[in-house]
Amino acid sequence: xxxxxxxxxxxxxxxRLATPNEMLPDGFVVIEGGSVREIGNGAPPxxxxxxxxxxxxxxxxxxxLHVHGGGGAQVNNATREEVEAAVRRxxxxxxxxxTTALVPTTVSDSPEALRTAVEGxxxxxxxxxxxxxxxxxxxxxxxxxxxxxxxxxGAQFPGALRPPSLGELDxxxxxxxxxxxxxxxxxxxxxxxxxISAASAAGVVASIGHxxxxxxxxxxxxxxxxxxxxxxxNAMAPIHHRRPGPVAAALQDERVSLELIADxxxxxxxxxxxxxTVAPERLVLMTDAIGAxxxxxxxxxLGPLEVQVSDGRAVLVGHEETVAGSVLTMDRALALTxxxxxxxxxxxxxxxxxxxxxxxxxxxxxxxxxxxDADIVVLDRDLSLAATxxxxxxxxxxxxxxxxxxxxxxQAPLP
Numbered sequence: 001x002x003x004x005x006x007x008x009x010x011x012x013x014x015x016r017l018a019t020p021n022e023m024l025p026d027g028f029v030v031i032e033g034g035s036v037r038e039i040g041n042g043a044p045p046x047x048x049x050x051x052x053x054x055x056x057x058x059x060x061x062x063x064x065l066h067v068h069g070g071g072g073a074q075v076n077n078a079t080r081e082e083v084e085a086a087v088r089r090x091x092x093x094x095x096x097x098x099t100t101a102l103v104p105t106t107v108s109d110s111p112e113a114l115r116t117a118v119e120g121x122x123x124x125x126x127x128x129x130x131x132x133x134x135x136x137x138x139x140x141x142x143x144x145x146x147x148x149x150x151x152x153x154g155a156q157f158p159g160a161l162r163p164p165s166l167g168e169l170d171x172x173x174x175x176x177x178x179x180x181x182x183x184x185x186x187x188x189x190x191x192x193x194x195x196i197s198a199a200s201a202a203g204v205v206a207s208i209g210h211x212x213x214x215x216x217x218x219x220x221x222x223x224x225x226x227x228x229x230x231x232x233x234n235a236m237a238p239i240h241h242r243r244p245g246p247v248a249a250a251l252q253d254e255r256v257s258l259e260l261i262a263d264x265x266x267x268x269x270x271x272x273x274x275x276x277t278v279a280p281e282r283l284v285l286m287t288d289a290i291g292a293x294x295x296x297x298x299x300x301x302l303g304p305l306e307v308q309v310s311d312g313r314a315v316l317v318g319h320e321e322t323v324a325g326s327v328l329t330m331d332r333a334l335a336l337t338x339x340x341x342x343x344x345x346x347x348x349x350x351x352x353x354x355x356x357x358x359x360x361x362x363x364x365x366x367x368x369x370x371x372x373d374a375d376i377v378v379l380d381r382d383l384s385l386a387a388t389x390x391x392x393x394x395x396x397x398x399x400x401x402x403x404x405x406x407x408x409x410x411q412a413p414l415p
């Protein structure tokens with residue numbers, strides 16, 4: 001359908017509406033000028049266009065903090081123009097799977113390539129060129145590496161790994177012009193704790209990942225300012241009963257949010273359930289999606305490396321035991337978390353919206369409340385995605401559920 005105008009005033013009603021604290025029966029949300037004006041249950045205010053979604057669920061749009069690509073595009077590219085085009089393509093693709101905001105994520109690369117990436121992402125972030133009316137809003141960039149442990153590199157290019165550098169961090173922060181949001185590093189590397197402190201002081205979320213850190217070093221990283229664990233369990237030292245390592249340190253620390261890749265490949269569903277039980281208010285679902293997501297199986301690229309995609313799994317060519325990102329989308333992550341891992345729906349919904357927004361200190365996103373951005377997903381009873389709305393604009397509606405909205409908006413009397 002045609003994209004609705006962002007300044008429109010209208011209401012959606014449905015059998016259920018998800019708020020951070022409860023599931024409202026017979027809920028409604030009033031949208032005006034791209035923002036939520038009112039939510040409640042029962043009948044919406046009179047005199048405005050209304051679309052009744054019946055048995056559907058209205059929920060906050062998904063926020064993907066960690067996404068390398070999608071729809072055939074990836075963040076790592078040779079030129080700034082290629083980065084910008086790729087990010088816009090990613091934004092359109094992931095909006096078709098319920099993502100209303102995302103943080104384009106690099107893999108380890110040369111200093112020149114990372115400078116190009118943050119500059120390209122910054123240009124799209126500032127222009128909102130991939131935002132309302134086109135796809136998911138872009139919230140800035142995420143650097144996964146290059147300051148990570150060689151022993152836990154996973155699908156990261158070994159030739160690009162290097163020691164943490166205050167000078168490189170400072171340069172990237174300046175080039176990003178306030179849009180560098182997250183950086184992953186291994187805290188056991190020389191200089192890592194200083195970089196964590198500097199990143200935190202600059203407003204960048206420091207995350208531990210791709211690490212062989214012991215429990216004490218991980219705790220030191222959190223005390224230095226790290227507030228996130230990159231894809232918990234993956235590419236890090238596992239829990240051992242005498243060597244608890246970074247996983248246990250992250251689970252214990254109430255300051256730390258916990259990323260999980262809920263694709264049925266990276267971790268067993270029982271671990272998703274465990275984290276949701278132990279730390280339900282810190283669980284963050286993300287995709288780790290690569291450019292091959294949404295395309296055909298076969299050979300693809302992740303940064304400078306070649307990957308093979310088949311049967312919903314991406315692995316490094318020549319190293320088939322190494323998982324190379326995912327072909328996951330946020331709607332599938334939500335469904336697996338609820339239906340396979342058995343996590344309560346409201347907990348899982350917060351892990352796709354409110355919790356990632358908190359990581360970034362984004363107060364206008366991640367929840368449906370007066371004054372927040374009207375970022376909305378409409379979900380069917382089986383949790384399949386029916387429609388996506390970004391800041392009040394319908395950007396994905398394959399079933400035509402909201403096709404009556406355009407006509408209603410032109411015919412509705414002024415309130």
